Amino acid sequence: MxxxxxxxxxxxxxxxxxxxxxxxxxxxxxxxxxxxxxxxxxxxxxxxxxxxxxxxxxxxxxxxxxxxxxxxxxxEDHFQPYDSERMGYKTLQEENKNMLAEIDTLKELMKPQVPELARALVAEYAHQSVAIENNPLKIGDTVAIFDLLNKKLFSHVDMASVAAEDLTKLDLPQFNSDHDVSVVNELKNHIVASQWIAETAAGQQGTSGINEAEMRQLAAMTIKGTQSEAVYNLAWGGSVPLGGYRKLPIVVKNNPLTIFPYPAEVPACVKRFFNWRDSQHHKKEIHPLILACQMTAYFVQIHPFPDGNGRISRMLMHDYMVRQGYLPVVMQDLDRQDYLRMMGDADKGNPDELVTTVLSTQLDELNTFYWRQLAKGRS
Incomplete structure (x- = not known):
């Protein structure tokens, strides 16, 4: 990412x-x-x-x-991505308490509809996520791919009943496009993963989210059939199976002062990330939407995979939000560089823009669907 x-x-x-x-x-x-x-x-x-x-x-x-x-x-002790106070999230929770209260009021009013609305946003959420990765496909392509998947797969397969390890085994329909097959597969894979998340999360309301093994299966699904598979097969350090953790140290091209854990550190860091998420979820000291923001930034700081980390971080956010009764956030007119800046600032303990954008988008979505429902009821 x-x-x-x-x-x-x-x-x-x-x-x-x-x-x-x-x-x-x-x-x-x-x-x-x-x-x-x-x-x-x-x-x-x-x-x-x-x-x-x-x-x-x-x-x-x-x-x-x-x-x-x-x-x-x-x-981990140097960067402390788990510390909600040090990283600025507790302060932002207090500063945005009125907006959070307004969101939660609307959420309760829309509670019966949220799971279905979350499924309705799958295509847009997947499109936004791959667009952040410079995928050139347009929203029209996304709708066409989603319609094909819906006709050939979603309409007759209960995705919630599919085990995460079986996602890569699904026989996905071919989509004819003038674009490179890799970018088509990247988007198609993300739509399937997002549909699986939407349906699985809807049936597990209030739980803390997918586990590490499921996350790794989603990572494998994300990469399958794309050019990113080559990143997993780099000779130096040894090839990595899809969904496996990187064996190479990495550095951001335009910011050599961004430090990720070394490969030997990654498994323990990921394990503690999931333990932290589960602990924070059960403590309920941090609002679910604030926690979703911190969770996304924390995961990206670990950067455990050779590729696909940004997409997986957004899947973790998607999954957690839907399980807590919120909608996946589809940020309108999101610019890639703006998103990267938001995430970079969050890594440095300044998540203001990330949190504000997520909260305002959630509020806008709930308001839109709420008033649309009222108008429909009057007609």
Whole structure:
């Protein structure tokens, strides 16, 4: 989601070291990190040394060293994406309490209709999500693909009864298009995943959301039959099965100071992400819509997959919102760069624009459907 990524130097497997001078490449194999300015490289190395200083106090390769690497705690303790107060979400909850109250009033009025409305928004939500990834297909293409899937699949298959691991086994109909088959498959896959989420979440109201295994199956579904499969098959570090976690360190092309967990840290970070989500859900200290925003930003900060992280982060938001009785947010006229800026700011502890956009969109959607329902009742 955050633009092009490169392989980045650093921790590799469990034998963690800091070979920062090794060249680093983006996923297409172009433009090594060494071509960046010396200032960029030096700033990144200094930040990495600051974050991973605890390793300098241990013997490389020792049991303690390896245990610390696998724990993911060094990255996590530095950035603390789980801290709702530090990351700004608790403050925004207080600042937006009136809007949240208005949203919840409308939500209760619309409660019987929300599951069906959520299903009605599947095509638009999927279109928005892939458009953020620079997919060139237009909304008309999305509607046509959705209609085809509805006719050939959704109308006679109860998607809620399909296990997540069986999503990639579904026989999806071919859609004739002048566009590259990869971008068509990307959108088609997302529509199927979003339909599965909408139907599954509607039947599990009030629960905390999909689990890690289901999330990985959605990641596999997202990538299947697209050019992104090549990213999973990069030679350096070894190929990764669809839905598997990355084996490569990565860096954002236009921001070398964005630091993601190293591959050895990823599994533990993902596990704690889901534990955190479940814990926050049950504590109910954070409003579900605020939590959905933090959840999305937190997941992107981990960036566990070789590709498809942005799409999965939005699926997690979609799933959680529908389970809590809200609509998936389809942001009107959303610009890719605006979205990336919002997410980047959220990563830095400034999620104001992200939260405000999500809340105002939710309110607009509920108002629109509420007044439409009233008008229909009077006619």
């Amino acid at each position: 955050l633009g092009a990524f490169k392989k980045a130097p650093g921790l590799r497997g469990c034998a963690i070291s800091l070979p920062f001078k090794r060249a680093s490449y983006n996923v297409s194999g172009k433009r090594p990190l060494a071509t960046r300015s010396k200032e960029d490289r030096d700033a990144r190395l200094a930040l990495l040394r600051q974050i991973y200083k605890p390793f300098s106090l241990l013997d490389k390769g020792s049991p303690e060293y390896i245990e610390l690497a696998k724990s993911g705690k060094v990255w």
